[in-house]
Structure formats: structure tokens, C-alpha cells
Amino acid sequence: MDVDDERLFGGSPSAGDPFAPTNGSLQVPPEVSTSPSNSRSAGRSASVAVYSSSAGAPLSPAPTQSQQSARKRASHGVSSSSNQESSARRVYPDVYSLPAAVAYAAAHPRRQIPKFGPYLLLQTLGEGEFGKVKLGLHMEYGEEVAVKLIRRGSVDNAVRFSKIEREIEVLRHLRHPNIVRLYDVIETDKYIGIIIEYASGGELFDHILAHRYLREKDAAKLFAQLISGVSYLHAKKIVHRDLKLENLLLDRNRNVIITDFGFANKFEHKADDLMQTSCGSPCYAAPELVISEGLYVGSAVDIWSCGVILYAMLAGYLPFDDDPANPDGDNINLLYKYIINTRLTFPDYVS
Secondary structure, eight states: OOOOOOOOOOSSSOOOOOTTTOOOOOOOOOSSSSOGSSSSSSTTTOOOOOOOOOOOOOOOOOOOHHHHHOOOSSSOOOOOGGGGHHTTOOOOOOGGSSSSHHHHHHHHHTOOOOETTTEEEEEEEEEEESEEEEEEEETTOEEEEEEEEEEEOOSSSSSHHHHHHHHHHHHHTOOOOTTTOEEEEBBBSSEEEEEEEEEOBBBHHHHHHSSSSSOHHHHHHHHHHHHHHHHHHHHEEEEEEOOOOOEEEEEETTOOEEOTTOOOOOOOSSGGGGEEEOSSGGGGHHHHHHSSSOOEHHHHHHHHHHHHHHHHHHHOTTTTOHHHTTTTTTHHHHHHHHHHHOOOOTTTOOO
């Protein structure tokens, strides 16, 4: 049995329930609408309800004993601004009969399906730096989301805590068809739960792997969506700084969804688009990150990473991943030298 799943069993919240909400939740702003009219395309489902009505509160520390006894579930009620919208949405009388819940119950017949706020927690979608990402199923509306469960114990220093806060703060202000949506943040004694859009098509990395490489027509569509999302970020004075295949997901209609904003940063003016901290994945690193330890232009680094992604879509492998002296790419110094000194070539099947 998965150790984490053992701790995720839940019913009604109590003083000892790690998933019982606290009063100090970081709340999603009311302008994030859940109206079906705001869905990205006709083929995509509407967003889940936004459970908080005020914005800008910081992440709170774990509650004290006195705070625990005063906890309420009010933050999980639909805000007044979306009552009319949510009343028009379909309510499922038995969410346990939906395919995702049935599949989980069949795979784990002896487990009670755990709950987190208004969601059932189903299978693990992946693992991140701070914890697991679970498929969530809204218990009233039956809508699927991704729930990033962050153990408070894993956030053991200010740098890690600020990374989580930065990701939440950035996502709060983004509304673009090709950028993952933030729906809510739920805090308990032991967990911070970030509720985001579920992209059922998986990672672009796996999609390319399954097809060896993409047809140019398909790559052009996905790349145009990527550039649209990145251009939107830069217009908002936000740089991602960790664009890579693993951070690009596909929805059920195979549209690109940019995710994982843990390294994102904001700048106030175009002239201030200078970053100092080198971050991201080495294979996607721009030359200026390799040859200099000084300031670099954040938006330019994002654009370089987009070029690496385009190459990978067309060729089926990364552009600087074929050094015979460093076949696994695990020697970072050799990789950087290869990026700087190697002339880019394309396979014959790329026109």
C-alpha cells in the first residue's frame, strides 16, 4: 500500500484530520470566473468552482492548537459572485459512479477513497519536488482537477516556501488558453493543496516518445500554442525560466498547456528584464547562461528554450543530446561546452 495513500483516508474533518482546512488559506481572486462561457474551447469542460472570494492573502503557517479548534469549512463554499453560474452546472448525485472513481475503487478495493476539501483524491498523476500530484474529482459537480499535495514538512526552508508562494502568485493573474489554470489553494495542518487544471493528455515528452517525432503540421500547431502562451507571459512581464517538454502538458484535445511555474519571475519594466539566478534544465539552457555568471535577459532565455522544444518535436530528440563523449548528458560541464561549440544540424526527415 502506498504510504501516502494510507494517510489520505478521510471522512469528515476533525481536529486530527490533516486535510481539514485552516482559516488562513491563500485565496483565489474573485475575477477568476468559473462560468462555462469562459471555457477555452467548445470541446473543453468548464472550470471547477472557486471556493474563495478574497485575494492576496499569503500562505499561512501551520495552525496552532487554538486555531485548529476554530477551523471552519467556509472557505470551501462557492462565493456569492459565482452562485448563479454554479447553480446552472450539473450536480452528480453519486460521484462515486463516475468512471474515474470506479476505476480507482476497482484498483484499490480495500481502500476508502480519500477526500481533500470538496474533492475525492484518486490516482497519482506524478511526483514533484514537494510531493505528489493526484487526480481530484469534485464531489458535487464531478469535475476532474489536478491536486498538488505539498507536505508542510517538505517545505523546510525559506527558499522552498518562497518558490511555492511565487508559483501561486504568478498563476493567480494568468488567464490564457495554453497556460494551466489555478482554481483554488486549500491549506490544512499537514498539507498545502494547489488545485489546478487537469490536462488528461499527459506530457508532451511522452507524446513525442510514443510517435518517435511529430509531423511538421502537428508540431507547427503545438509550437504556435506554446509561443502564444509565452508571448502572453512576457506581455504580463513574467518569465517562466523552466520551459521544457516535461513542463508542457496536453489536454484531451491535444492542446498545449504550460505548467510548473516554480522558477517563474516577474519584472516591472522591460529594461528590468534582467535575471541573476540561473535555473531550469541544462539541456534547455541558453548560451548566455552557460558562458556567463552575470545578468541575463529572462525573456530571451525563454525564447531559446522554445527553440529547443521545437527541435525536439521535429527531430524526436534534444538538439545538444548527441555528444559521443557525453552520451547520457550527465556531465554538465561537457554538455555546456557542446552547446556553445556545436553547429546545429537536423535529421534528414526534417524539411
